[in-house]
Structure formats: structure tokens, C-alpha cells
Amino acid sequence: MKNKIIITFFFIGICFAVSAQRISVEEYIEQFKGIAMDEMKRSGVPASITLAQGILESESGNSELVKKSNNHFGIKCKSSWAGESVSHDDDATGECFRAYTNADESYRDHSDFLRMNKRYSALFGLDQDDYAGWAKGLKKAGYATNPRYPDLLVKYIEQYNLQQYSLAVLNKLPDMDLVKQEPGLDIDLPMEITNDGKLAEQTDNTTQSESSRLSSINKIKCVFVNKGTSLLVVANKYNINLNKLMEFNDLTEDGIVEKDQYLFLHKKSKIGEIEFHIVQPGESLFDIAQKHGIQMKYLLEYNGLQGGSKLKPNSKLFLQPGLNLATQKIMDKKPTVHYVSPKEGLYGIARLYKVTVEQLREWNQLVTDELKIGQEIIVTK
16 A cells, blocks of 8 residues: 555656646747747748747647657658658658757758748748738648648737737837837838948938838938848848849848848949048948949959958048059050051951951041051050
């Protein structure tokens, strides 16, 4: 009898220990909302959808699969997976599931899994605050076999107010909820370029709105965004192809912007509005190209520089083609001349120097094709 009592208390103790280790839905949301919001900024997957899927697929972080593999979204290996894996019983016995070092890796792979897979591409044409549309779209694309999957996601989003995290990223929270926002999500008032090329904040007291965030530099429409803003979010918001947005702004990698800056919504100009810019401490070529709305390749060309060149503070950087150091060196060189031989004509000279007859006429201001023996003909520009 005594042994039975001891065994009973032993099992009760185990149950209490297991119960104490479980986390609640609210605790799960608090722990992972930041990752979900970061992933929304990076990839465009709504934070509300990510959190709802995490709650459902991982049993709020308490599932066996999470405990042995950090897999919060039940993503199976598939043929393309080259990372770590674990065996887990799901639709069949001993199925292969992806394994991660931590939850951050799982959340990132979930975003990339949706973004890189063609069958989910239609989702990214939906508004990021349309959680019902995303929930239905996931089911339609075959993410889950449960016919109630969309309803369950919507239930969690509405029951636990997960939509607030998507709205925070989109800067759409009502004023009363702004205190709940993560720092750095607000979009500042746009700035304007002063005569010396520096950014100056607007001083008007108008209410911040969509139109107040839009601006124009060098007659090119642009928008001022904060550090941490997703390029994909901006592309979707202004209906621009992500690759085009990157091209417009001389960017080679997508993701999130690393500093407060302007993003151009159209192709930048080949020349700046002013002749030159005085380099400020810490400024990069990219900073200056963005401040003046000029394409990077032309900024480099006008100054005889290569990409990644370091700039000296207080040095002059030309924004227009003219007498900068590179072109001055070219102009200092004397043009090559050719002395006309007997029976020699423009066509023969042009072929000799691999130029056109029209170029020879232009460089030498010729009104006829008749040449004199010994005449000097300029054969380089």
C-alpha cells in the first residue's frame, strides 16, 4: 500500500513538472512576435499569419517536433532540403522534417519557403493586412490538408489580436495603440535637399500621411523610409517589381534597409541638379547618389572612381559631366594627327584609324572631302 502511494505521488509530480514546462499561447506570442515582425519586414509574409501558423503548427511551441528540431511550422524536408532533418510521425510513419538550430532559423525558413515557392506566389499579390485572404490562400495552395485550416488561423488572429503586429509593421496602428509598437517602425516626415546637398527636415506641422512621406529629388519621385523597412513591403505598396525597385536604387541585395534613407520609385537621373557635392564625414558613394537622385554609374564616371571607393571628407564630388579630374586628364592629351599622303582620301584614313568618315569631318570641320598633301587631319576625338 505504501509503495502504491509513493508511485502515485511520483506520477503526479511528473505531471506537474510537464505542465510547468508548457508555455501558454500568450507566452508564445510574446516570445516570437518580434521575429514574426522582422520576417514581415524582410519577406512580406504578414506577422499575424506567421504567428497564427506557429501557434497552430507547433501547439504554441509545445509540440514534440519543436522540442526535438525547433521546427515551428511543420515543414517537411522535400527534395530541395540539404540541411539537418529528423524523423517524425505525421501523415505517415517516420516522415522527414526539417531541423533547425533555433527558432529564428525556423521562422526565416518558413518565410523563404512561402516566398520562393511558385505555388504560393499569388499570396504576395494580396494586401499584407488581409489575413483572411492569406489564410484561405495558404489552404488553396496546399499548405495544409485540414479543411478547417483557414478558419483556425483566422480564429487565432482574432482571438489573440495578432493583426496588431502586422499593422505595426505597416504603420497603420490607431493612435491609441502606438505605445504597443516596436521601436523604429514609424516613418518620419520626408526631408528636402538644401543647396549644399545636405538633408534638411521639413518644419511644417501637417499630420503625417501617405502624401507627406512622398517627396521628389532631382525631379524623381521617392519616399523616405526608416531603418528596418522591408524593400518588398515598399515594392508591394507602390506596385513596383522588387527587382526594379532595387535597380532604381543601385541595390544588389533585397531585404531590409540598413539606415533611414530615401528610396526612389523611378529610375534616377544621369546628372545632378547642382554641379558638385562636398563630402561629409562618414558619407558613402551610395549616400550621395541617393541624396542627389543620380545613378551610381554616372557618379562614378564623372569622378573617375570605382565602386567601393573611399571618400575623403570635404573633398569635391562632381554630379555633372565637366572638368573633373578624369576628364581634365583626357583633355590635357593632345589629339592624334595624321599627315595626308599623296592619293590618300578620308575613307582610307578612317579605315586606318578605325573611325568613321563622319567623325573625321566633324573633328576637322571639313566642308568637302578634298584633302591636300601634308594636311594635318585629327584622327582622335
